[in-house]
Amino acid sequence: MSIRYGLLALLQRQPMYGYQLRGEFEASTGGTWPLNVGQVYTTLFRLERDGAVAATGHVESDDPELQKTYAITERGCAELADWFATPVSRSRPPRDELAIKLAMAIASHGVDVAAVIQGQRTATLRSLQDYTRLKSRSDEVELSWLLVLDSLIFNAEAEVRWLDHCEARLVRFAPQGASPPGPPAQKGAAPLDSPPGALPPESATSSVRSRS
Amino acid sequence: MSIRYGLLALLQRQPMYGYQLRGEFEASTGGTWPLNVGQVYTTLFRLERDGAVAATGHVESDDPELQKTYAITERGCAELADWFATPVSRSRPPRDELAIKLAMAIASHGVDVAAVIQGQRTATLRSLQDYTRLKSRSDEVELSWLLVLDSLIFNAEAEVRWLDHCEARLVRFAPQGASPPGPPAQKGAAPLDSPPGALPPESATSSVRSRS
DNA sequence: CGGGTATGTATACTCCGTATAGTGGCCCGG
DNA sequence: CCGGGCCACTATACGGAGTATACATACCCG
The missing domain is CATH 1.10.10.10 (Winged helix-like DNA-binding domain superfamily/Winged helix DNA-binding domain)
Incomplete structure (x- = not known):
């Protein structure tokens, strides 16, 4: 609404x-x-x-x-x-197409999950660059527009972090049988241990502390 | 789709x-x-x-x-x-109700933006706690469900960070005339400088680096 | 046997999102 | 001057998403 x-x-x-x-x-x-x-x-x-x-x-x-x-x-x-x-309720979050896609890819056979993650990561990083470029050449714009832009940036960054997190989980949980059917998964496309550009895994340990 | x-x-x-x-x-x-x-x-x-x-x-x-x-x-x-x-396109991101709400609140007179931010922050932190609680007592569940849960956590964390960011911006940009009409904005509800529980502002300076 | 619940299929309705029809004013060139 | 294109503006149509509900069968249980 x-x-x-x-x-x-x-x-x-x-x-x-x-x-x-x-x-x-x-x-x-x-x-x-x-x-x-x-x-x-x-x-x-x-x-x-x-x-x-x-x-x-x-x-x-x-x-x-x-x-x-x-x-x-x-x-x-x-x-x-x-x-x-009334705050926006998170009890029933809107459907996240990317999350659904990855969840389906993991449980399906013959889908190269690592390739899906890599492709998405590249696309999201490109959007992120567009956002920061927009932000840099915006001096005399409205405050609300700046904050909306920051929202996009924060969300895209979270998405990249999540993708890295997924990649790390995948290589830890299922490195033995990498997608038996389907095309040979090109494992070279995915760095197998903590990637050089990855962010510190500050999430998943709940680093956001409450205040009041 | x-x-x-x-x-x-x-x-x-x-x-x-x-x-x-x-x-x-x-x-x-x-x-x-x-x-x-x-x-x-x-x-x-x-x-x-x-x-x-x-x-x-x-x-x-x-x-x-x-x-x-x-x-x-x-x-x-x-x-x-x-x-x-095909990666999920971010060129036309889905409407973010919270971002729209804050953008509208900022440009409207007589709306206590700080109160909106605080209310949302509390609600989102509560959801975050629910998520981490769910995550902690989930040992033998599917991998895909774990990753979906992490996605929710990452997004909620990004939302909290963004809310803190908005709060900081607001007090820097418009501390002089705090909402002339409407009920007297209870400024005590909003800490006015860097909040004790706030995360380091690693975003907005593009801390996500490209790799490959 | 009767009712409650689970399983399963199908339809109605509202809202979101997009495309497109259609109207009137304005500019602009022949 | 007038006819066509463009813009501002209103309006409708259609598909998909989301929710509620009707309806039928089966199974359990007192």
């Missing part, structure tokens, strides 16, 4: 019409999550249906049926406040 | 019927991503429509219309191999 509440938050600043909402949404996240215009209208329809926004019929221009402007209602404000007050 | 390919991978091991697929899918990820039975059937229908699986009509039992068994086809194998060979 990110879109619903995102639009609601934008409408709390000032009333807007559909197309404008799309622009503001993308601007807030620096174009990280392009928003299809169609979703704006369907979401606005649902918001109006639920009484969270109200369409102040065509603007004061004499031309009807053009530029319906939407404004947030009391009900919408309450819903939005609730969203901000 | 994680479900589609997940089911395909399971069917590559052996032919199965719908309900069985659900059980295997959940078992592969240790129940992390519960799969609704309905999705299995709709996905199987689409897979059959696209020629990736073939339904070997009711099993050899004499009772028709019960227990349709599905088997992967050549076309399905090719599609699956393609999935394993």
Whole structure:
């Protein structure tokens, strides 16, 4: 429901019409999550249906049926406040395609897991470079966009760390019979002990300490 | 499309019927991503429509219309191999509700961003503790489930780091006018300089090095 | 025998994501 | 001046994901 509440938050600043909402949404996240215009209208329809926004019929221009402007209602404000007050639940995390892929690859025969890990690692590192490059040449941008970019960076770094972790686990748990069927697993593609560029395994020992 | 390919991978091991697929899918990820039975059937229908699986009509039992068994086809194998060979693209990352929420909170007036961050941090740390507890009392479980669990841990840790990073940024960029409208921001809830439990800011300086 | 539970299949509905249709204003060249 | 292309803007269609629920059979148990 990110879109619903995102639009609601934008409408709390000032009333807007559909197309404008799309622009503001993308601007807030620096174009990280392009928003299809169609979703704006369907979401606005649902918001109006639920009484969270109200369409102040065509603007004061004499031309009807053009530029319906939407404004947030009391009900919408309450819903939005609730969203901000409630933390995002991790009890049912969104499906992680990479995690599913690796889990399936491990349990399947004839799949070169090491190659999958390597390919993903390369792709993620490339994205990481793109992110840092974007970040370096961004002086006068919005703070929110910078933080969203940092979020992408932190997540990509975690992904690389996890891939290294998986690789290390795999060579420790199943070095005897490396995928009997299928094409001969090119073991040269995967360094077999702690890789030179790997990060210290600070995770998996719970290095994040609580504070209060 | 994680479900589609997940089911395909399971069917590559052996032919199965719908309900069985659900059980295997959940078992592969240790129940992390519960799969609704309905999705299995709709996905199987689409897979059959696209020629990736073939339904070997009711099993050899004499009772028709019960227990349709599905088997992967050549076309399905090719599609699956393609999935394993192509890394998950980060060019259009999935929408991160937390990142959107914080970006919106920053640009909105009258929202106590520090409180949002603190609430989320607490919730994420609690999830992290649940994960590590699960991990500690798991001796004889599948390797894939262990790695999925590690993925959750790595992601949650990255989230906590990012939240600390955001907090630090916020107090550096806008300490002068702390949310003029709205309820008085309780600044006591947020430690204002480097928090005692915070991790070293190894990210944002790109500590993940390339190798190979 | 009757009911509760597990197994198993199927359908309905909402939301997300993307593509595309369709309209009116604006510029710009013949 | 006018006709075509482009842009801003609204709207609808369609497939996939996610959830709930209907429906049937089988098995256990009092």
